Each structure stands twice: as structure tokens, then as C-alpha cells.
Amino acid sequence: MRYRLLAAVLVFAASSAFAQAPANMPSYTPPKTADGHPDIQGIWQVLNTAAWDLQDHGARTGVPAGRGVVVGNDIPYKPEALVKKRENDAKRATLDPESKCYLSGVPRITFMPFPFQIVQQADKVNVLYEYNHTIRQIYMNGNPHPDGHIDWWMGDSRGRWDGNTLVVDSIHFSEDTWFDRVGNYHSDALHVVERYTPISPYHMRYEVTVEDPKVFTRPWNINTILYRRIDPNVELLEYECYAYQLEDSWQNK
Amino acid sequence: MAKQVSRRMAIGVALLLAAPRLASAQAIFDPKDWNGTLGAGAKSWIAERAKLPPFTAPRTADGQPNLQGRWGGTWSGDDIEEIPKPVDITTPAWESYVSTPANGKIPYQPWSLAERNAHREGLGREAWSKDPTKRLYYDPQAFCVKSVPRYSQRGYELVQTKDSVIMMLNWGHIYRVIPLDNRQPPSGDLRTWMGSARGHFEGDTLVIETTNLNGKMWLDSAGNFIGRNAKVTERLRLVSPNDLDYQATIDDPETFTQSWTLTARQRRQGAGGGQGGGGNAVRDPYAAESWEHACHEGNGEHEHEIQNLGFKWYFPPVPPKK
Numbered sequence: 252m253r254y255r256l257l258a259a260v261l262v263f264a265a266s267s268a269f270a271q272a273p274a275n276m277p278s279y280t281p282p283k284t285a286d287g288h289p290d291i292q293g294i295w296q297v298l299n300t301a302a303w304d305l306q307d308h309g310a311r312t313g314v315p316a317g318r319g320v321v322v323g324n325d326i327p328y329k330p331e332a333l334v335k336k337r338e339n340d341a342k343r344a345t346l347d348p349e350s351k352c353y354l355s356g357v358p359r360i361t362f363m364p365f366p367f368q369i370v371q372q373a374d375k376v377n378v379l380y381e382y383n384h385t386i387r388q389i390y391m392n393g394n395p396h397p398d399g400h401i402d403w404w405m406g407d408s409r410g411r412w413d414g415n416t417l418v419v420d421s422i423h424f425s426e427d428t429w430f431d432r433v434g435n436y437h438s439d440a441l442h443v444v445e446r447y448t449p450i451s452p453y454h455m456r457y458e459v460t461v462e463d464p465k466v467f468t469r470p471w472n473i474n475t476i477l478y479r480r481i482d483p484n485v486e487l488l489e490y491e492c493y494a495y496q497l498e499d500s501w502q503n504k
Numbered sequence: 505m506a507k508q509v510s511r512r513m514a515i516g517v518a519l520l521l522a523a524p525r526l527a528s529a530q531a532i533f534d535p536k537d538w539n540g541t542l543g544a545g546a547k548s549w550i551a552e553r554a555k556l557p558p559f560t561a562p563r564t565a566d567g568q569p570n571l572q573g574r575w576g577g578t579w580s581g582d583d584i585e586e587i588p589k590p591v592d593i594t595t596p597a598w599e600s601y602v603s604t605p606a607n608g609k610i611p612y613q614p615w616s617l618a619e620r621n622a623h624r625e626g627l628g629r630e631a632w633s634k635d636p637t638k639r640l641y642y643d644p645q646a647f648c649v650k651s652v653p654r655y656s657q658r659g660y661e662l663v664q665t666k667d668s669v670i671m672m673l674n675w676g677h678i679y680r681v682i683p684l685d686n687r688q689p690p691s692g693d694l695r696t697w698m699g700s701a702r703g704h705f706e707g708d709t710l711v712i713e714t715t716n717l718n719g720k721m722w723l724d725s726a727g728n729f730i731g732r733n734a735k736v737t738e739r740l741r742l743v744s745p746n747d748l749d750y751q752a753t754i755d756d757p758e759t760f761t762q763s764w765t766l767t768a769r770q771r772r773q774g775a776g777g778g779q780g781g782g783g784n785a786v787r788d789p790y791a792a793e794s795w796e797h798a799c800h801e802g803n804g805e806h807e808h809e810i811q812n813l814g815f816k817w818y819f820p821p822v823p824p825k826k
Contacts, residue, residue, distance in 0.1 A: 285565050292665070353801050368681060370663060370670050377663070377672065379679050384698075386677040386794075394789050403796045427801075487681055489696040493800040494649050494720075497807060501817035 281415055281449040286373040289415040291449055294368045294480040294487065297457075301362035301475065304433045320362075322472040326435060332466045339434025348428050352383065352492035354404035356428025357421050357443050358459045358473065360385055366480050368487050376410055376417060381487045389419050399423050400439060417447040430461075438465040453479040535590035538597060542586070545599030546608070546767040553743055553769075561708045561742040566666045569708045571740060574792065575748055577658045578768035583726035585610060591631040603751070603767035610728060611761045619821050623727025628813075632726070642815040643725040647807060648799035649697050650678045651721030652714045652736050653752035653766065659773055661794065669703050669710065676799040682712055689715050695732065697721060712738040719820030731759040732820045746772040758823040 281289040300308070300317025306324055310316040328336055339346055349355070355363055365381040374392040379385075389410040396407050402425035410419045424441040446458040455477040462470035544552075561569035578601075582591070586600040586608050600608030612620060624632050626640020645654065650673070658675040669682040682703040689700040700716035719732025730736070734756035743749045748770040755763045800807075 386672055386679055388794050404798050497647055498817050503816040
């Protein structure tokens with residue numbers, strides 16, 4: 252609970268430092284849904300390289316160079332956790348849960364290089380991801396997180412509106428997902444707070460506070476942008492990762 | 505609430521492999537208790553539907569018929585044709601879900617009937633096989649994929665927006681987004697498990713046309729199938745506050761002698777997950793929530809055990825050249 256309060260303070264600090272639109276962007280008020288909530292529906296996708304590495308990284312074969320999405324670029328691992336992160340990275344070809352097509356976890360699913368669609372209801376925000384046809388149902392029905400601990404790949408997500416920002420609080424994660432392809436990881440004590448703030452009809456700021464006292468010395472923040480897909484024929488298609496993998500591995504291929 | 509809930513909630517493959525001995529999460533029907541009647545398929549539902557008073561669906565704020573809500577699963581997973589007597593403890597006697605043609609039989613061509621029979625014979629199930637050691641394909645659904653119309657066997661939540669209909673299954677986190685804006689499907693080069701769905705309303709009826717299927721899924725766990733060039737036209741209509749009439753018409757001249765239709769009743773659910781009725785919804789505030797069904801993750805090594813048993817990966821058969 253102490254950590255959760257700390258996270259709340261940090262989210263507030265992060266939002267006051269970063270949540271305003273860039274100087275060249277006028278302030279923006281999103282349209283409202285029939286239920287009176289900010290309307291953030293549509294198909295969105297990141298345009299960054301966080302799927303490969305959340306932090307600053309150079310290019311290598313198949314991996315574009317990229318500026319990180321971690322505020323300050325430092326992920327504050329405990330010393331023994333940093334050792335494990337480096338082991339994960341060294342053995343990523345076999346240890347990365349993505350190599351087995353498992354559900355990605357949060358916030359990794361946001362950074363996968365596939366579009367996702369937000370569908371709002373009065374008491375729930377649904378996020379449909381093309382990758383592995385993942386669904387996140389973010390409940391806003393007044394129910395708190397259920398008792399636990401529950402080991403879920405995608406966690407349990409509860410949302411609320413803070414002005415025009417959708418704030419999503421997620422716990423009940425298993426320890427089996429990573430944050431990216433270079434072994435950044437967490438334990439089952441992971442607590443993620445995401446803030447989705449529309450800053451134009453076509454852009455949302457995406458801020459995340461990650462805390463996990465078993466792995467990190469303090470909470471840390473992610474700050475990046477989601478882009479609306481406006482291609483004329485855009486729609487979610489399919490990436491059935493495990494089906495392709497099984498088909499490829501079958502003897503009668 | 506349980507303090508520890510295993511994430512291995514989805515053990516579809518394990519259950520199917522072990523059936524009929526291990527059936528902890530499946531309904532158990534002891535053939536010895538059979539009273540000689542068939543479970544309600546198309547025929548019973550159509551008779552009951554005919555007796556319902558006229559009903560007009562309420563409208564959404566956008567003026568569409570309001571079909572939103574949680575709808576329960578319908579047809580049995582085993583054999584959408586008639587099961588005249590119990591097969592085993594997970595497969596009770598059941599009416600056909602095929603409403604057209606009237607004999608309840610899928611109108612296969614000779615080649616495709618032989619193919620279906622080979623699928624069934626090769627399942628390794630004693631009840632259906634002369635030689636249970638002969639293995640051909642495993643039911644593709646065991647690998648946590650779905651297709652149209654088989655998805656409708658499971659419960660789903662239906663959500664409408666002004667320009668689309670969204671269906672979200674709890675099972676395997678499968679979803680469909682069905683545009684209502686008259687857009688064309690992609691070319692035949694883009695094929696998917698769930699196909700490309702395009703919807704529109706005709707009066708009170710939601711009509712969904714699905715094409716671009718990859719053909720790698722069966723209609724049921726008894727080997728019935730449609731081809732990859734099939735067009736599936738679904739018609740969903742609210743016929744009472746809590747009953748959705750579900751029809752799916754298959755047009756696939758490469759595989760069948762005529763177009764045919766399956767008809768089923770979908771009942772409104774109060775509870776989440778398609779795991780049962782709404783009786784607990786009042787007591788449990790979480791009953792109408794969809795909690796994670798991590799299907800592939802739960803299958804784990806069973807997927808490779810199936811491989812080791814000699815089952816092949818199902819690819820859609822190629823119709824003979826005319």
C-alpha cells in the first residue's frame with residue numbers, strides 16, 4: 252500500500268511534468284461519448300522501438316536503433332535483479348515469453364508493433380489488440396480489484412477518468428511476462444498505472460508508472476505517444492502467433 | 505474469493521486428450537441415464553420460436569436494433585448433425601442444428617463426405633473409429649483458435665457502436681470487429697482464421713457476411729468442415745428480451761451440393777465467462793465480468809504431446825478439379 256501511494260504521487264508528478272501538449276500543439280478537448288466520457292475510441296499504434304528495448308539502444312540486425320521510452324532512461328533494478336535482467340537478455344532467444352507466443356503482459360502489449368482498437372462502454376473500456384487477439388477489459392463498474400493474489404498474464408485492470416485522461420490501475424500479474432525483447436522483467440508484485448490522454452484528434456500521450464518492490468528500488472515511468480491509424484481501409488486483422496508456430500513445427504508441414 | 509487462482513485455467517487440450525475419463529470441466533452425461541430424448545437443436549428451437557409473441561427489438565441511441573449484452577453459448581461442440589444416441593459421457597444425444605435442408609444433414613458432395621468421415625475416423629475416439637489407434641487430425645480448436653460460425657458455440661458479449669458491431673468471447677479472448685460501413689472485404693490473398701466480416705441491418709436482423717476464411721477450422725469436434733472459399737451469412741435477431749435467434753447460412757459450392765443453414769437459440773446471460781447462468785450475478789458483483797482465459801498458455805506441453813501421438817496439423821482439403 253505504501254508503494255501504491257508513492258506510485259500515485261509519482262504519476263501525479265509525471266503528469267504535471269509531461270502531460271501538457273508540446274508547445275507547438277494547441278490544447279485539445281476530445282469529443283464526448285453518449286455516456287459523457289472523453290471519446291478515445293479508434294485504432295491506435297505506437298511508432299517507437301520499445302518492443303525491442305524500452306531504453307536507448309543502437310541498431311543490430313533486424314533491430315532499429317531507438318530512443319527509449321523510460322523517463323530518464325534508467326530502470327532502477329535492485330543489484331540482484333539487474334543480474335537476472337542481463338541473464339534474460341543473454342538467453343532471450345529461448346527465455347523471452349514472446350518466443351512461445353504467450354500473452355504479452357502490460358505495458359508490453361501496447362508496444363507490440365501491431366494496432367489495437369479501443370471500444371468504450373458506459374462502465375468498461377475494451378482494448379482489442381491485433382497481436383494474439385488479446386482483449387483487455389478495463390472495468391469501471393465500481394468493483395475494486397478482486398481479492399488475490401491471482402496469476403494473470405494480462406493482470407486485472409480497473410479504470411477511472413481523471414479529466415480527459417483514462418487512468419488504468421492493474422495488478423494480479425504472473426511473473427511470466429517481460430517488458431521487452433532484451434529481458435527487462437518484473438515479479439508477481441507488479442503494479443502498473445497507465446494514463447491515456449488525448450492531445451489531438453490523432454495523438455494520445457501514454458504514460459505508465461511501473462512499481463514492483465521485489466525487483467526495483469523505486470517506481471519508474473514511461474512516457475510516449477500513441478498514434479491514431481487513419482489509413483482508409485484500416486481494420487484489425489490477425490496475428491495468431493501460436494497457431495503459426497504450431498503449424499510451422501508440425502511434421503506434415 | 506480464492507487466494508490463489510491458477511493461471512492454468514485453460515486446459516482444452518488436456519481435457520480432450522483425457523476424455524472420456526477426465527472430464528472435470530465438461531458436462532458429464534452418463535449414457536446409462538439416457539431417457540431416450542434428444543437435446544434441443546434446430547427443430548425444437550424453431551418450434552418454440554414459432555409460438556413466441558411478435559417482438560420488436562428496442563433501439564440503441566443510434567437507432568439500431570439493440571442486440572447488446574452477454575449471450576450464452578448455443579450448439580453442442582460435438583457434431584452439429586443429429587447425435588441419435590449418447591456417444592460417451594461428454595457427448596449426449598442431440599438434435600441436429602442443421603435447419604436447411606430439412607433432413608438435418610449437411611449436404612456434402614461425395615468427396616467432402618468422404619473427407620469428413622476420414623476426419624471422424626481419425627480422431628482416435630473409440631465411439632467413432634473402427635480403429636482408435638488410427639490418428640489423422642486433432643480438432644483444430646484444441647489449439648485455441650476459432651472461426652466463423654463455430655465461435656458462436658461459446659458465449660460472447662455483443663457491443664454496438666454507430667459503425668460497427670463487436671463480439672468478445674471469454675473463451676480464448678477471441679473477438680470480432682464487424683464494420684457496418686459497407687466497406688469491401690480484402691482480396692482473397694488476405695485470409696484469416698476469423699475471416700473478414702461485413703455487417704448491416706435488415707429491419708430487426710443483423711446480417712453478417714464473412715469471407716476470406718483460411719479454412720483451417722472445423723465446424724465441430726466431430727470433423728464437420730467448410731471450405732476456405734465458403735461465404736458464411738449470419739442472421740441475428742432478438743425474438744424476445746432474452747432470446748437471440750442465430751442462423752448461419754453456408755454458401756460453398758466447392759464443398760456442398762446446396763447452401764445450408766444452421767439455426768440455434770442464444771440466451772441472455774447474467775454471468776460472465778459463459779460458464780453458466782446468471783443465478784449468481786446478484787450475490788457476486790464480479791459475475792458479469794470476463795476474467796482471463798489464457799488458452800494457449802494453459803495448454804503448455806500438451807500441444808507437443810498431440811504431435812507425438814501422431815496427429816497431423818489440419819490444412820483445408822483441396823476440392824477435386826471439375
